[in-house]
Amino acid sequence: MSSQTEPAAQPGADPWNEETKRKFQNKSKSEYLDPCQEAAARSFRCLNRNEGDRQMCTDYFEAYRACKKEWIDKRKKEGRSFFG
Template sequence: MASSPSDEDKTAWGKVEKKFEHKNASEYYDPCQAFAERSIKCLRRNAGDRDMCSDYFQAYRDCKKEWLTQRKFAKANPSDPSSAKS
């Protein structure tokens, strides 16, 4: 079985932070896109039954929450080099 969603969402931001920080002004990059795609695939697989995909939705929410928390922390502490890795 694949690693748990909580393991994946903790590293999602770390893997894409550099790309996100150096993007063009008109580009939007979502480090949690993989979780969103998994949610959509689950809905398709289960004929739109949201109850069957609740774990996927929760993984996406957790990823977004972690990403936004890290972004806020990085903005509040721009000189703190450890903020990029937390």
């Protein structure tokens, strides 16, 4: 990781834990829930800090992609739709 001030999300952090699963199952059908939103926000903050230099934010993008992949894989494994 380069000299950013905030650490990227932990690669082993589980985006689809019991708390996020409960929130997802109890949300209204029109409400959007993304357990990887914090990783996405960190990548945007990094881009803002570094004047849009994507090279400086590679770790953040990778953390977001890993989070999304894990979340989607777990949802598929459960055999549930993303829409409720």
